[in-house]
Amino acid sequence: MTKAEFERLRDYIYRESGIYFEDNKLYYVEKRVEQQMERYGYKDFTAYLGALRFDKTGRMRQDLLNSLTVNETYFFREYDQLKCFAEEVIPLWYQDGRRHAGVKIWCAGCSSGEEAYTLAIIMQEMAPNMPYEIHATDINTEVLRKAQQGIYEYYAIRQVPEAYLKRYFVPVGENYGVSSSLKRRIKFYQVNLMDDVAMQSMKCFHAIFCRNVLIYFDDLSRRRVALHFYQALEPGGYVFLGHSESMSRITTLFKPVRFKNAIIYQK
Amino acid sequence: MGELAELMEAFARACSATERVDVVAKIGTLGTREAVKALVQILAGEQDEMVREAVICSLLICNSEDVAGEVISLLRSEDPLQRSIASEVLTYKIDSRNIELFRELFKDSDRDVRVAAVHILGRSAYPGSLSLLREVAALDPDINVVGAAIEYIGELGSAEDAELLQDCGKRFNHPYLDFVIKRALSCLGVEPDKAVS
Amino acid sequence: MAHVLIVDDSSAVRAYHASILTKDGHQVDFADNGYEGLEKFYAADYDVVLVDINMPKMHGYDLIREIRKTEHGKKVGIVVVSTEAAQNDMVEAYKAGADLYLVKPVKPEDLERVCTMFSRAKGDSKVNSGGA
Numbered sequence: 320m321t322k323a324e325f326e327r328l329r330d331y332i333y334r335e336s337g338i339y340f341e342d343n344k345l346y347y348v349e350k351r352v353e354q355q356m357e358r359y360g361y362k363d364f365t366a367y368l369g370a371l372r373f374d375k376t377g378r379m380r381q382d383l384l385n386s387l388t389v390n391e392t393y394f395f396r397e398y399d400q401l402k403c404f405a406e407e408v409i410p411l412w413y414q415d416g417r418r419h420a421g422v423k424i425w426c427a428g429c430s431s432g433e434e435a436y437t438l439a440i441i442m443q444e445m446a447p448n449m450p451y452e453i454h455a456t457d458i459n460t461e462v463l464r465k466a467q468q469g470i471y472e473y474y475a476i477r478q479v480p481e482a483y484l485k486r487y488f489v490p491v492g493e494n495y496g497v498s499s500s501l502k503r504r505i506k507f508y509q510v511n512l513m514d515d516v517a518m519q520s521m522k523c524f525h526a527i528f529c530r531n532v533l534i535y536f537d538d539l540s541r542r543r544v545a546l547h548f549y550q551a552l553e554p555g556g557y558v559f560l561g562h563s564e565s566m567s568r569i570t571t572l573f574k575p576v577r578f579k580n581a582i583i584y585q586k
Numbered sequence: 587m588g589e590l591a592e593l594m595e596a597f598a599r600a601c602s603a604t605e606r607v608d609v610v611a612k613i614g615t616l617g618t619r620e621a622v623k624a625l626v627q628i629l630a631g632e633q634d635e636m637v638r639e640a641v642i643c644s645l646l647i648c649n650s651e652d653v654a655g656e657v658i659s660l661l662r663s664e665d666p667l668q669r670s671i672a673s674e675v676l677t678y679k680i681d682s683r684n685i686e687l688f689r690e691l692f693k694d695s696d697r698d699v700r701v702a703a704v705h706i707l708g709r710s711a712y713p714g715s716l717s718l719l720r721e722v723a724a725l726d727p728d729i730n731v732v733g734a735a736i737e738y739i740g741e742l743g744s745a746e747d748a749e750l751l752q753d754c755g756k757r758f759n760h761p762y763l764d765f766v767i768k769r770a771l772s773c774l775g776v777e778p779d780k781a782v783s
Numbered sequence: 784m785a786h787v788l789i790v791d792d793s794s795a796v797r798a799y800h801a802s803i804l805t806k807d808g809h810q811v812d813f814a815d816n817g818y819e820g821l822e823k824f825y826a827a828d829y830d831v832v833l834v835d836i837n838m839p840k841m842h843g844y845d846l847i848r849e850i851r852k853t854e855h856g857k858k859v860g861i862v863v864v865s866t867e868a869a870q871n872d873m874v875e876a877y878k879a880g881a882d883l884y885l886v887k888p889v890k891p892e893d894l895e896r897v898c899t900m901f902s903r904a905k906g907d908s909k910v911n912s913g914g915a
Contacts, residue, residue, distance in 0.1 A: 327741055327773045332707070332796045334815055365744060373713040441735050482671060515611075538678070539646045550604065567819035571840050572639050575818075577825035666808055666842040675841045702837060705792060730866045730887050737795035762888030765802060766795045 320349040324364050328352065331372070336384050336534070337565040351386040358382070377537040388534055388563060394433045394440075394471075395478040397562050398532060401437065402581035403524070405445045408557060412449065412525065421450030422525040425551065427512060428454070428532030429455035432466025432505075433475055435499050438528065439504045440483055454521070456510035467507050469497035513540060518547040525553055531561035533569065545570045549586055558584040590620055597628065606632075609642040614644025622652040626660070629671065630752040638671070645675050654684035661702050673702050679757065689718060697728045704731060708738030716742045720750060729758045733766045740770025748776045785902035786828065789813040790820035790846060791835040791864070796887070800833060800864070803891045809898055817841025821849050824856070831860040831901045833894075834881070836867055844879040851880040860901035864889055 321329075325345045336460045340348055352364070359379060361367035371379045395401060412422055424442075426435040435455035442451050457463050476484065476495050488495045509518050512532075527548050532540045536585075548558055549572045558573055560566065566584050567574055573584035590613065595607045610628065613621050622645065629641045645653055653675065660672035671695070680688060691703040704722060709716040716739070725737040730755055739747050751767045787809050789797050801811045812827065814820035818840040832850060836843035841861060848897065850856035862883045864877040870896075873884045885893055 321775065323773050323775045330741060334794070337815070337819060369742070373711050375711050377711075539643070542639070542646070543643055546607075546636070546643060549636055549639070550607070565819060565822060567814075567822060569838060570639055571818050572635055575825055577821045582822055582825055586832055633873075666836065666844060669837060670839055670842045673837075684908050698837060700865055733795060733888065734793060737793060740795075761891055762796075762799055765799045769795060769798060 320343065320352060320364065327368065331368075332384070332387065335568065336563075337382060337568045338384075338387065338563050340387075348387065352450045355379070355386060356382050357466075361442065367551070381535065381537065383535055383546075387531055388531065388561075389495075390531055390534075392430050392433050393478060395480075396434065396437075398478070400530075400559055400562060400581045401419070401441060403578045403583060404438075404559065405441045405498075407578045407580065408526065408583070409441075409445045409449075409540065412446070417525070418449050421452070422446075423452045423454065423523055425521060425524045425527045426453060426455040426505075426544050427510075427527055427529040427548075429457050429463075429466060429507065431462045431471075431532070432469060432497075432507065433471070434528060434530065435466065435505050435507070436469065436487075436501060439501050440479075440487055440560065442504075443487075444483070451504070453505045454511050454524075455505050455507045457507075458511045460509055463507050463509060467502070469502050471495050471497075512536075512544045512547070515543075515547075518551070521547070521551040522558055526557045527552060530559060530560045531564065534564060538569075541569045545572060549573065552586045556584055556586045558586075560584070590616060590618070590624060595625055603634040603636050606634070606637045610637060610640040610644050614647055617649060619649075619652040619655065620658045621777045622648050630668070641674050642671060646678055650679040651683050651684050652740060653679045654687050658687055660692070660693075661699050662696065669702065673706055676706045678711075679706045680707065680710045680715065682712075682714065685712070685714055685718070692718075692722055692726065697731060700726060700728065700731045701734050704734040704738070708734070708741070720747070724750060729760060729763055733763055734757070736749055736763075736770050740766075742774040743770075743774055745774050745776050747774060784810065785830040785860075785898050785905065786810045787812070787829075787898055788820065788823055788829045788832045790817060790832060790838070790843070792816055793835075796812045796835070796864075799819075800889070803894050804898055807895050807898065809902070817846035819844060820846050822857075824850055825853075828855060829859055831862060831898055832904050833862050833864050834882045834896070836863060836865040836872070841866060844875060847876070847879040860897075860904070861872055862897055 325348060327507060329340050360540065389506045392462045424438055426438060435453055439453055455466065470491050472494055487498050487501050489498055535542060536544065573586060575582050576585045588636050593609055593613050597606055600606045600609060613624055625641050625644055627633060629638060629716050632638050657675050660668045662668050688703060688707060692700055694700055707719055719735045719738050723732050726732050736751060738752060748771060751770055755763060787804055789811060791797050792815055797813045804811050812823055814823045816838045834843040834846055835907050847861055859879045862885060864885045864887060866887045868894045869888045876884050883897055
């Protein structure tokens with residue numbers, strides 16, 4: 320990939336996703352573009368770019384953006400945001416009097432459960448006397464089954480602080496099982512984010528975590544999901560997206576709020 | 587027609603923004619030009635952001651000819667919010683059936699309408715946008731319109747556009763255009779020093 | 784040296800303004816639409832924000848009003864850089880809270896002068912506040 324080709328593509332990627340690749344990321348982008356070109360059968364970059372730009376289905380764009388973003392899941396992923404949630408948002412909930420009324424948290428697109436359990440650990444540690452519900456949903460019943468099982472390899476728990484590992488996990492052979500007391504705190508069930516009826520039944524949440532999920536959707540779908548999220552939230556409720564995601568490419572419904580550790584979106 | 591009238595009544599009677607969102611979603615599924623007109627009408631008067639967002643979502647699923655026909659005029663609105671929404675929606679709605687409507691925009695005497703049209707074309711997934719952008723770059727009298735067109739030619743075009751870009755440089759004398767042309771040529775893999783006189 | 788945020792939906796215009804400012808030693812960030820401009824504004828301390836008016840997602844007037852609601856935003860220099868050149872466009876911009884209005888296409892010396900001016904003002908305010 321020449322520098323010129325990189326710059327052409329970079330502007331397009333930035334416009335579409337808000338992700339800007341600095342010059343030193345040329346190799347990173349090049350490798351992934353080569354994979355995409357092979358996948359779609361293009362030998363010439365200009366031809367690939369033309370097809371990408373004019374693909375009305377948006378499929379090629381989605382595939383490119385997916386390949387450019389790192390999409391692994393593990394406990395305590397994107398720590399700064401979780402720190403913001405733990406040290407800035409939860410205290411605000413106390414200030415708002417949620418200590419007695421409790422909070423509802425939605426982990427949308429929960430995959431195999433690492434994020435949902437992470438949130439439960441944070442609530443246990445930072446808000447031990449605040450009632451809470453965590454609703455963890457995904458379209459994929461297979462990953463939901465794995466989430467409910469709650470057994471993880473070392474790679475998934477490698478960022479879990481030692482104290483929490485002792486407190487919330489039990490050894491299961493060479494793996495780590497989430498304790499039954501933590502499992503009980505989460506409701507795992509299937510929801511398709513594109514199903515209007517199902518989405519309309521999701522109500523009264525105080526926070527929605529939908530991190531690195533919406534990047535898989537096209538523009539219209541993301542917009543529709545964001546509108547459902549807005550309706551699912553209580554006034555003042557928060558949306559947490561992945562750190563490389565931005566509402567600026569989706570909708571202006573939510574207000575960006577600056578916290579010390581992150582920018583979060585609020586209804 | 588009857589169904590739309592009922593829905594518009596329901597919209598007027600709605601007690602909450604949530605109810606209005608539901609009605610807007612139903613209007614969006616009607617698939618008629620009148621439904622699109624109704625949505626645009628709602629947009630003009632709606633203060634609630636959530637309902638406006640629902641209107642946008644509904645417009646995005648409506649037929650592209652109907653949407654282009656009704657929304658294009660919003661590009662001339664005094665209200666910057668309406669213009670902004672129109673630009674966003676129209677970017678997704680250009681196709682071979684309504685491209686002539688967009689071509690007409692380039693005859694508008696208002697330069698800002700023409701600049702908006704360039705950005706809509708340039709950001710769209712419509713394959714025919716490039717040839718229209720070339721025409722605009724070659725013929726528009728305004729430097730901002732031409733500069734915007736050149737930006738997208740640099741993204742979508744090829745080395746064969748070098749001569750067109752050089753000719754644009756001859757029509758205007760401003761460092762902005764020199765910069766934009768140089769940048770576009772560079773993106774197209776043409777060495778600017780060799781190309782620009 | 785000023786920390787400048789350029790908010791414009793044209794990548795070519797952003798690059799043009801950035802090329803002028805970085806030559807002068809200013810530090811530059813950018814945003815593609817008004818909403819992203821607000822996010823970026825929240826994320827860092829800027830001395831100057833260059834704002835286009837006609838942008839998707841959030842237009843320039845709304846962005847200016849939101850910036851001015853914040854503590855830091857009350858002090859930041861806001862320069863509208865727009866193709867709209869009518870008197871009432873300028874009035875609208877100043878009412879929203881802009882400090883200056885430049886008409887596109889901008890001449891390099893005009894942009895340089897404006898950012899240097901805000902940079903100097905920042906330096907003066909630091910002197911006045913004991914060099915914080």
